[in-house]
Amino acid sequence: MLRLSSLVRFVLTILPIVAGLLWVNPVDLWAHDGQGGHAGALRLELPEGKECVKSAEWMRRNHMDFLKHNRDQAVREGIRVKTDSLKNCTTCHTSREKFCDRCHTYTGVAPNCFECHHYPK
Amino acid sequence: MTMATLERRAVLGLAGALAAGVTLAPGMTLLAAPAERTEASAGRRWAMLIDTTQCAANCTACTTACRKENNVPLFGEPSRDIHWIRKVEIRDKDQRRPTVSLPVLCNHCENPPCVHVCPTEASFIRKDGIVLVDEHRCIGCRYCIIACPYKARSLVYHETKRGAESNPDVPIRSKGVVEKCTFCVHRLDNGQEPACVEACKGEGKGAMLFGDLNDPRSEIAKRVHTVATKTMRPDLGLKPRIYYQGL
């Protein structure tokens, strides 16, 4: 008979080891090394121009999927839409630090796009 | 996606198709004006013809231009440097033919083994026949480097940084992913030729010819069908699209 209790004990012994290893996951360490956090209200630099490529409300919620969808379209299908490209964001949101990053640190996400992609500031 | 965006896309698509259809001269559809929306065409097969008799041994115009255009760094470690295109010197083992210097780059094969082995479909064939690495999807397993018989691919071993002379239009090379020549897709989609071809026409002796094999009026289609050309390792059955003349 395979005793349930021994199975449970086995799993309980392995779990802390795995959890411990995941805890020091460098990818995670990266994500949290900004000085961010919820310190007061979020202030974003106002973009140049009047309207975002979609409504601001929609962009706030969906810009990540929007960018990724556009990325797959551009890279894999060869369909490039000038206005929707990552490059185009820079024309109005001139500073990444004061716009994208500020919100990302606030919300605790760390997109790694700019390891490779260029953003002027 | 909302209805509004769908419509907008459709309209843009129409405009793009119109713009791409404008032919400046027979065989010159390549140089359509940059449009708001561009799309790779499934009917095209980009290819390159290299006239080795025109390729000077000490000329590195193509490799230099490629490094500059695509932000390909040199680490100064010969075994780990990234080469999207490189000059190779070949000597006949029987000493009967003269030594030849020629550029070797990704062959954009019709049957690319790198694409066959890629577990995540990060390596893929674009509609117009260009073999690309989707750097957003590459997990860095390096199986493709094992599979490629031309040593066209490199893993990026070190972190790279953007410098003052970096090309802002192209992402920099990021460590842990596999890279290779893209035929400068970003330029192609913009109606320009690859950087190496342009440099070869300028500083070099014009050994490189680039174009659409499927367009019977194009210069390259005519040349490939009339002069004797060779491809690398035809015995492997990969059907490369880099043709060498004068070997």
Added chain:
Amino acid sequence: MIDEFAAIEGRSQGYWKLLAGMGVLLLLGAAAFIYIEVNGHGVTGMNNTVVWGLPHVFAISLLVMASGSLNLGSMSTIFAVKHFKQFGRFSAFLSIVLLAGGLTVLTLDLGRPDRMLLIMLHMNFRSMFTWNVFLYSGFTVLCFLYLWSMFQFPQYTKAAGSAAFMWRFILTTGTGSIFGVIHAREVFHSAITAPTFVAISLTSGTALSILLLLASFRLTARELDLRLVHALRNALIFFLLLVLYLLVVEKFTKFYSPAFYAVETWILSGSFAWLYWGGVVVLGILAPLGVLFNAKWGNQVGGIAFSSGMVVLGLFCFVGFVLIAGQSYPLDMFPGYEVSSVFQDGLEGSYAPTLVELLLGLGGIGVSGLLYLLGIRFFRLLPRKAVVPQGWDVAWRP
């Protein structure tokens, strides 16, 4: 029947020391992984000619042994050698833990391990790697079912065992095919590469099982009948001859064709010839055979253990040779021409492994070892004593 099995006590100092040792290996492996991940693969000895290094050698060796470890179970379930039934649980469990160790190293050596899950989202079914994802996970499931049936549902053991047995052949064929199907690499492109991997999994899996059984029984002061070890020795001899046969056939076929003269001559006398002759041929096959065929050593526990050790090391040499030599041999891009360039075209690849790679690889052994040690403590995997009835004996002895 069921009461013949017992978990080990696991209270002795020796047990804790072993556990700690494996834990240290695991932690060092984890540290090495983080170090590589943060600094990039530049801190390893790999380069753009030899892109798979020591971690892959460890990983693939562990995976090969994983399928081989199922031998003992298959012997009873498939080939009806009743006396091996007592090792069935041990064997299926060992397969699972070795697989875990190997896969850990394999995935942690990726250039972008953070994107690992993409494999699950986008699959290319032409890739041997994708196949292997299914082969490995399927094998784990089957081994688990097999193990479970042995614990609780003996009536299903035959079915589960047969499925696992079949799967293990496909699995190792898949592992071998990672190399065998690559046309560009002359050293390992061959239809016989995958069968050779299967054969070598038989030898190394059996050898590792012998070693672990001897050690586990001795350290827990349980009784292990020498005749059982002799039966395993006979199996090992048979498997070793099989590997030898495949190697000879391969060399024979290739040397018959002038197209392969250059690469085969390089294998047998080039810069990796020491690994081929010393590691694969002598250490992995001839020396163990010599010891096992010896009338004195071949019948002693010491001799059998020693040759098993050599066989396991031989496996590492074999995988190391296929991988490192296979990648180092220059690609023949322009047949009939000598090539040279700034990218080391036409030159043999060079590879000097660094400490971090070794630690990452050993980390895999740490994972497997730790799981094994914990497993035999929590589950009743090993028999209280492994004996055979009075009159029984092996059919042949040196």
